[in-house]
Amino acid sequence: MRYLPNSPGDRTRMLNEIGLKSIEELFNQIPEELRLKRPLQVPGPFSEQEILEFFREAAKESSHEYVSLLGAGVYQHYRPVIIDVLLSRGEFLTAYTPYQAELAQGTLQALFEFQTLITQLTGMEVANASLYDGSTATNEAVLMAMRVTRRERVVLARTLHPEYREVIRTYLQNLGVKQVEVPYAPSGQIDLAQLESNLDHETAALVIQSPNFFGSIERVREIAAMTRKCGALLIVAVPEPLSLALVKEPSEADIVCGEAQSFGVPVAFGGPFAGFLATREKFVRQIPGRLVGQTVDSEGRRGFVLTLVTREQFIRREKATSNICTSQSLCALAATIYLCLLGKQGLKRLAEHNLAKTHYAAKVLASVAGFEIPFTAPYFNEFVIKTPDHAVDLLETLREGKIIGGLELERFYPELKNHLLLCVTEVVRKADIDRMAEVYRRFGSHSRTQVTEGELQAAPAGEKD
């Protein structure tokens, strides 16, 4: 087998040297009746060529020829080729967690740079070296807030990503923690009056998302003031951190967490991604996950190590701040490379492009009779549109023209029937939006007719840039 370096002769020599007669003897420790007497029933062996063929076949049954306006926590952004070129270096790809610092200065320094970039983006003082993803990072932020405040009540905005809320619910279900959900206002933002009446002196944390699940930007400063009054921590989740290049950083928050997938990590059907968590210096010993710190070697040279490890499970066991053992180093590295490439100006320009395209789409689509934008708050690259009739038919018709026209909100918000969540990043072209508007017009309140297939195919989806 091509991956195995020992020859049959090597194996025999090794067996001889350790005084065994057969391979089977190696497994004498396992009781006879527990040993598997038949080959596993799995496919293979496949040559490399067969593996490629197998997965290429699977990859065909996908949406890769479609223009997609799906966002909702996972964002399709252009990925510069340099990212994969650098990630494919075996020294990064095939290294373990950097416990042996002298052999892992590359990973450690890159993660130190990641931590720095996250603090700059979020306006926080410290950031960890990444967590599994945005949903678990938000959950870890909640657990952290409970440790800091020693309180056991959590208030969640209904506009926090529904799957993030589900994860938090799963983690808190056996810890006797009270959970309260605060509805949204007609603006699409959290209802401030409702919020005020739901915060009390038992509240450990309020969790909001900004831009929230509807794309609306939250009034972090006001919310922070309300939260502070009752001694709770404010957690702001940011699943689309590209927004932070144009939208004021939530520096009034106590913890800012989110998802770094937007920064050069493939969409990959939902993972692997890289969650981030940033906070104030005074909470540093309650941070979950890995932290990289700067230090010096015995000759005074700058170097980096994993630090404050006494928070962690391998030292503290059942008293650890978290059970998390890994970060998502490789994805965090992708994000670091991406952010360095774009840099201060590039990231801002990219955010401006997202903003321009999104507002163009909103204007063009909502100008079709019967369609409207129900929420009034400012938004970045996502917005909600209300359709006049069955949204599901509209989406199906768009699909015939190779467009995935957004997410039906009814799936998560039963009260939002016929509401779609649309995300317009730089990979969506004006021509695609105009083509959508064409279909929208067919579904508009005054001219509902069938769209012919010919009309849609006249403008096929092009290559994404």
Add this chain to the structure above:
Amino acid sequence: MTRNEGLIFERSSPGKTGMELSALDVPPVSAKELLGEEFYRSEIQGFPEVSELEVVRHFTRLSTWNYGIDTGLYPLGSCTMKYNPRVNETVAALEGLATDHPYTPESLAQGCLKVLAQTARCLIEITGMDAISLQPAAGAQGELTGLLMMRAYHKDRNEQRRYILVPDSAHGTNPASVTIAGYEARNLKSNDRGCVGLEELGRAMTEEVAGLMLTNPNTLGIFEDQIQEIARRVHAKGGLVYMDGANMNALVGVARPGEFGVDVMHLNLHKTFSTPHGGGGPGSGPVAVKKILEPFLPAPIIEEDAEGFYRVNHDRPKSIGRVRAFYGNFGMAVRALAYILAYGPQGLRQVTEDAVLNANYVLAKLRSAYELAYDAPAMHECVFSDRRQAQHGVRTGDIAKRLIDYGFHPYTVSFPLIVSGAMMIEPTESASKAELDAFIDAMLSIAREVEEDPQIVTSAPHTTRVTRLDEATAARKPVLRWKP
């Protein structure tokens, strides 16, 4: 030159960029107007500004300060640092698999759903369990998921149980996960063979105990050969058996936990199934269960209907809920499946045989110079103690650092905790005899140095870009980000 690569922020100067955008094809907007003064941000202070070439050189230079499996032998015990086949990276990056959004309508995501379903099917066959969830993002999250399911199972039977038994040789994540699941961990002392003793278990296993978390082979690399009796006794008191599958590389194709009496277990795709560790993640920690626990699996699950169409089933009333958004680390499932397909049934067994043979070879060759923690045949890894070397003032951590000078990545240091000065060696199937011989020579040579010139060992490494780093200062006065 490459020894002096500064931080990227130190290369920055205003006006540089490493990426340009396509021309904007819609009318430009004023962000300040659209967002309003309240929300508009004018700049990200301190953000780097560098060119593409500078980025390439920066990270290429950093990479040369790392050691990976591609560089050489990586005998890090309990981490299963095996070869990460490159074709797996290629297939995970295929357009369609790397580009489908998790909310893509089912009918357009059949390829991704099929990969998940086929990976699940293979892992069920390999473990001998009945059902599986690929949602947990890593081993520790798999542990937590399993524990939450145990909890849901007892709750469903109107039982309240408080404790989980955890052997003292367990990974630290085990007791940490127990706490997060709302249980209390009860330490189970290993017997003189380094295993779970039936007497100790008998004393600890009461009807207040929800179950036992067991690693098998355990962290000493020893197979818990009383596993059936252990499981019988746990079950007799209404408890469940959780198996930490971190060491599955010793078992694939040879024995199946589903036949040991295990009720729930997790796998580490980044260990047994070759997905790259990436400098500390991403991992993936699927959780496999027996029928009795299936209703409690995280939602959603993927099902295949009679026509071969894959559906996502969210209707799981008894599910513990989600542990992570979307479908978990899908990209890791792609790689794991590619690994399984490459080997096939015989190949997977051959992997296990080679991994176990390699560990026993190292054990046999080093036992004259280093003291075995427990004198038992090894499975996929072996654990020595530094007791002999400690008499010369040299500890396991020193020997590990000295190995670096010989060109090897160190073994796992000071784990498991029940062994004084543990040196945990897992060569995996990816080490050739020739490499192992060189490693063994290095270890024997270091053992001689310890007796003749211990200072050269205690001051190692001597060949790396930096010498030993001051971890105490790093922790006392944390510097966790660059400041101008």
